[in-house]
Amino acid sequence: xxxxxxxxxxxxxxxxxxxxxxxxxxxxxxxxxxxxxxxxxxxxxxxxxxxxxxxxxxxxxxxxxxxxxxxxxxxxxxxxxxxxxxxxxxxxxxxxxxxxxxxxxxxxxxxxxxxxxxxxxxxxxxxxxxxxxxxxxxxxxxxxxxxxxxxxxxxxxxxxxxxxxxxxxxxxxxxxxxxxxxxxxxxxxxxxxxxxxxxxxxxxxxxxxxxxxxxxxx
Numbered sequence: 001x002x003x004x005x006x007x008x009x010x011x012x013x014x015x016x017x018x019x020x021x022x023x024x025x026x027x028x029x030x031x032x033x034x035x036x037x038x039x040x041x042x043x044x045x046x047x048x049x050x051x052x053x054x055x056x057x058x059x060x061x062x063x064x065x066x067x068x069x070x071x072x073x074x075x076x077x078x079x080x081x082x083x084x085x086x087x088x089x090x091x092x093x094x095x096x097x098x099x100x101x102x103x104x105x106x107x108x109x110x111x112x113x114x115x116x117x118x119x120x121x122x123x124x125x126x127x128x129x130x131x132x133x134x135x136x137x138x139x140x141x142x143x144x145x146x147x148x149x150x151x152x153x154x155x156x157x158x159x160x161x162x163x164x165x166x167x168x169x170x171x172x173x174x175x176x177x178x179x180x181x182x183x184x185x186x187x188x189x190x191x192x193x194x195x196x197x198x199x200x201x202x203x204x205x206x207x208x209x210x211x212x213x214x215x216x217x218x
Contacts, residue, residue, distance in 0.1 A: 001024045001066045002024070002061075002064055002065045002066045002067075003019055003024055003025070003026045003068075004026075004029065004057075004061070004062045004065040004068045004069070004085075004091075005026060005027070005028050005069045006029045006030075006051035006068070006069065006071060006072055006078075007029075007051070007071040007072035007097070008028050008029075008032070008035045008036065009073055011071045011097060011139070012028065012030075012069070012071035012072070013028075013039070014139075014180065014185070014201070015071060016028045018185055018201065020042065020043040020044055021178065021185050021186070021187050022187060026043075026044050027044070027046075027047055027060050027061060027062075027065070028045070028046055028047070029048075029049060029051045029056065029060050030047075031048065031051075032048075036048055047059065047060040051072070051077070051081045052077050057081075057084055057085070057088075062085060062089045062091060063089045063091075065085075065089075065091050066091075066092055067091065067092070067093040067094075067095065068085035068086075068091040068093070068094045068095070069095045069096075069097070070082050070094075070095070070097060071117075072097070073099055074099070075106070078096045078097055078098075078107075079096065079106060079107070079111050079113075082096045082107070082111050082112045082113045083111050084112075085112060086112025086113075086114075087112055093114050093115075094112050094113055095114065095115045095116075095117055096111070096115075096116055097117045098116050098117060104116060137151050137152070138150055139151050146205060146206055147203065147204070147205050147206070148205075149201070149202075149203055150209075150212070151199060151200065151201055151202075152199070152200050152217065153198070153199045153200075154196055154197065154198045154200060154217075155197070156196050158196070158216060158217050158218060159217060159218030160194045160200075161194055161195060161196050161198075162193075162194070163193070163194055164191055164192060164193055164194070165188050165189065165192045166190035166191065169215070170208075170211075170212060170215055171204075171211045172208070173204060173207055173208035174204040174208045174209075174211065174212040174215075176188040176192075177201045177202060178200075178201040179192060179194065179198050179201075180198065180199040180200075180201070181197070188200075
């Protein structure tokens with residue numbers, strides 16, 4: 001799958017690196033050159049420029065993308081990017097990140113948005129560029145809010161530290177997708193060990209949320 005991501009902040013980086021690790025072709029568009037330089041050794045296709053510009057999107061290959069994700073920290077920019085992606089470049093699937101919940105109503109099909117991503121619980125962490133240890137934070141809600149993409153940073157008190165993924169006996173509606181360790185994203189396998197300081201990306205249904213929390217945090 002070909003994915004274009006606008007914005008290389010915490011959300012954009014994690015999303016891009018995760019998808020690239022899983023074999024997808026990901027183009028990351030960012031106006032700040034130093035941010036892109038830090039990702040030079042990744043598997044991402046990096047493109048410097050303002051994603052609100054049709055010319056930049058054209059040069060980045062958005063016309064060939066299967067999915068466009070507007071993941072910047074500015075809601076106005078994200079709306080413009082979504083509208084351009086859908087109307088000018090006919091991208092089949094367009095996701096827009098909502099930074100401020102009061103703007104949620106704007107992110108609809110009139111602006112070319114197929115799915116609005118609203119992480120209100122992550123706003124403080126995004127400002128600090130850090131996830132508090134022991135917090136299970138919602139990154140994205142899917143299937144009308146019935147499934148959540150989650151992130152948790154493990155500390156020395158976390159129940160999962162010292163265990164392998166296969167040892168956790170997760171409920172059927174929950175799975176671990178990736179571990180972020182020392183800035184590197186690794187897809188989760190049964191033998192993947194979990195260590196203090198790991199940031200774990202997980203998927204869970206609402207029914208199994210509490211059980212997942214118990215297995216990871218205790």
